[in-house]
Amino acid sequence: MCTVTKRRQKIGFWKWLQGKTLGGKSVEVSADTIEKYIDQEKLSNLVAEELTVHAAINLIANSISKCEFRTLKNGKEYNGEEYYVWNYEPNKNQNSSQFLQELVATLLYRNECLVVEVGGQLIIAESFTKDEYALKETIFSNVYRKGLTFERTFRMSEVLYFRLSNKNIRQLLTNLCNGYNELLNEAVDKYEKAGGEKGTLHIDSMAKGNTYGGKTFEETYEDLMNNRFRRYFNSRSAVLPLFNGFTYTKQAAEQGKKSTSEMKDITDVLDQIVVTVARAFNIPAALLKGDVSEIDKVTKNFLTFCIDPLCEMLNTEINRKRYGKNQIRKGNYIKIDTTTIMHVDVFEIAEKIDKLIASGMYCIDELRRKLGETELNTEESKKHWITKNYEDITTVQDTGNKGVNNLEE
Numbered sequence: 001m002c003t004v005t006k007r008r009q010k011i012g013f014w015k016w017l018q019g020k021t022l023g024g025k026s027v028e029v030s031a032d033t034i035e036k037y038i039d040q041e042k043l044s045n046l047v048a049e050e051l052t053v054h055a056a057i058n059l060i061a062n063s064i065s066k067c068e069f070r071t072l073k074n075g076k077e078y079n080g081e082e083y084y085v086w087n088y089e090p091n092k093n094q095n096s097s098q099f100l101q102e103l104v105a106t107l108l109y110r111n112e113c114l115v116v117e118v119g120g121q122l123i124i125a126e127s128f129t130k131d132e133y134a135l136k137e138t139i140f141s142n143v144y145r146k147g148l149t150f151e152r153t154f155r156m157s158e159v160l161y162f163r164l165s166n167k168n169i170r171q172l173l174t175n176l177c178n179g180y181n182e183l184l185n186e187a188v189d190k191y192e193k194a195g196g197e198k199g200t201l202h203i204d205s206m207a208k209g210n211t212y213g214g215k216t217f218e219e220t221y222e223d224l225m226n227n228r229f230r231r232y233f234n235s236r237s238a239v240l241p242l243f244n245g246f247t248y249t250k251q252a253a254e255q256g257k258k259s260t261s262e263m264k265d266i267t268d269v270l271d272q273i274v275v276t277v278a279r280a281f282n283i284p285a286a287l288l289k290g291d292v293s294e295i296d297k298v299t300k301n302f303l304t305f306c307i308d309p310l311c312e313m314l315n316t317e318i319n320r321k322r323y324g325k326n327q328i329r330k331g332n333y334i335k336i337d338t339t340t341i342m343h344v345d346v347f348e349i350a351e352k353i354d355k356l357i358a359s360g361m362y363c364i365d366e367l368r369r370k371l372g373e374t375e376l377n378t379e380e381s382k383k384h385w386i387t388k389n390y391e392d393i394t395t396v397q398d399t400g401n402k403g404v405n406n407l408e409e
Helices: 011-021 031-037 040-045 047-065 081-087 096-110 169-195 205-209 217-234 255-280 285-289 295-322 325-329 350-358 364-370 393-408
Strands: 002-006 068-073 112-118 121-124 127-131 139-145 159-163 197-203 246-251 333-337
Touching: 047 096, 047 255, 047 285, 047 295, 068 081, 096 112, 096 121, 096 159, 112 139, 159 295, 255 285, 285 295, 295 325, 295 333, 350 364
Parallel strands: none
Antiparallel strands: 002 197, 068 333, 112 121, 112 159, 127 139, 197 246
């Protein structure tokens, strides 16, 4: 008697895996992006990690692409050429959203990103050579983009060079998740074995001496095990012809219990991968999983610890390279507004809007802009208003002192 096992195909499992890893939401993962950043030989072993990392980077890149780059001149907002470049068209082939998504994705994948200006266009380098010096400017050469290698060199003061920590976060994540990948592979193997069809083949002792269609018993047995059973298991509907002396019996004992157990093992490993990746990118794990409970608190945490530091780094590099110390002193600089990331329901915050206007904190046009509405651009909408119950504390003190003096008199 021997045991025959049918192994399930992996296609259905990996579809389930993608839905689980990305919180049930689809995320576009292009082949070009994968080939650009990871070794194809390791792709099969890093599927779970890569899907989660890509989802995390996609979340960060999409969030930053929604920010407004506000430009100021003499301390007042001024929508000139620089405003158009960062909010609409940084180059002829990309709009601002596409440009910022690529910039952030490159920065997070490679730990660094180089942007050069050529003919008034901002170009993200796909590869480059960097020569660093202690007291002189760093020199960038062999700058490559879309089949074109620039023959000239670029000094540090001529480019926008963004860099995270010295340790490459992708290498760190790979090291952290290697153990999880091994656990996942074991869980998948156990899942396939538990979910496959099993059965026993009983061979009568008299069958060994028979011939079947001119074939010996050994030839018939080999053909049955290597060919007939394989076609039978791989077919959706099939009939398995058996000779005299051969009896096949299907086994189905505790298959459901085992499948449930193995699925839980896989889920636990995937959840741990999500938590590890989320921690590395300073993203709340609940947000990466797609949980909707306490979404406002989770989103604020995401903006504070993940988005704001990245935007501050972008903001600082842009200002020091494209404006400089003298212009910044005059009030000419750029400011990245992250308040545009969150969706705001104007009816839910109507009372807060009234307080902001009544306290003189914001004018009407400033609040309309933050809410995504068109500015009115009228004299009244640009004024700062304050209610009568707000008064200068020195005025209150002077009035009180006069009252005391009158009582003494």
